[in-house]
Amino acid sequence: MSPRLEWLIDHPQHSDTYAEWIHRQFAYEYAEQPLAEWQREFAAGQSNGEWPCLIALEGDQLLGGAALARADLALRPDLGPWLACVFVSPEARGQGLAERLIEGISQAAKQRGFARFYLHTQNKQDYYARRGWTLLERFRAWDNDQWLMIREL
Numbered sequence: 001m002s003p004r005l006e007w008l009i010d011h012p013q014h015s016d017t018y019a020e021w022i023h024r025q026f027a028y029e030y031a032e033q034p035l036a037e038w039q040r041e042f043a044a045g046q047s048n049g050e051w052p053c054l055i056a057l058e059g060d061q062l063l064g065g066a067a068l069a070r071a072d073l074a075l076r077p078d079l080g081p082w083l084a085c086v087f088v089s090p091e092a093r094g095q096g097l098a099e100r101l102i103e104g105i106s107q108a109a110k111q112r113g114f115a116r117f118y119l120h121t122q123n124k125q126d127y128y129a130r131r132g133w134t135l136l137e138r139f140r141a142w143d144n145d146q147w148l149m150i151r152e153l
Contacts, residue, residue: 003063003097005104008053009046014062016043018055022085028142045069053085054104056097064088066101068108073120075141076148081109083119083151102131110153117153122146 008015019042023030030038045051045067055065064087072082083105088097109117118136121128125135125147133149140146 001058002095003056003058003092005054005056005100007046008055008065011055011057012043012046014055014057015039015046017062018053018065018085018087019043021087021089025087028144031142051085052108054101054108056088056092056101058092062089063092064097064101066098066105068105068112068117072118073148075139076118079118081112081114081117083117099131106151106153115153116150118148118150120146120148125149 008018016039019039020035022042023035023038042051042053046053050070051067053065053067056063065085066083066087067085069080069082069084071077071080072084073079083102086098086102088101106117119128119133122142122144128149129135133151136148136150138145138147
């Protein structure tokens, strides 16, 4: 049975866990923000439109997720929305789950009337390029090279 995709707002018991996974995975982005503060922001973001997150569940086990963020790059407040917080737990990788989550977020963005959306990554640019994303620009942040990418919907 393949994992099902649901909105995190309908499963609030998983919010703190998912926020912790993201805080750990992208630690360089959260250096200035304590975990508890991010967990509060992320939980609030499920209802205020800032971080609506689609999650993958098998039974009641959380496997991964992806968010449609209103703002995800302080350097570019002019852009949005964003594909953000993409993460699949190590034991659930290799089944195309990230791809399903990304497509789910793409559909959600399209249904909300957006013509395009954005992402930034520091090492997954090839993965996204193979899936229809194009490079908008490269920039430096968090002491590293970053890729700003765009996808038409």
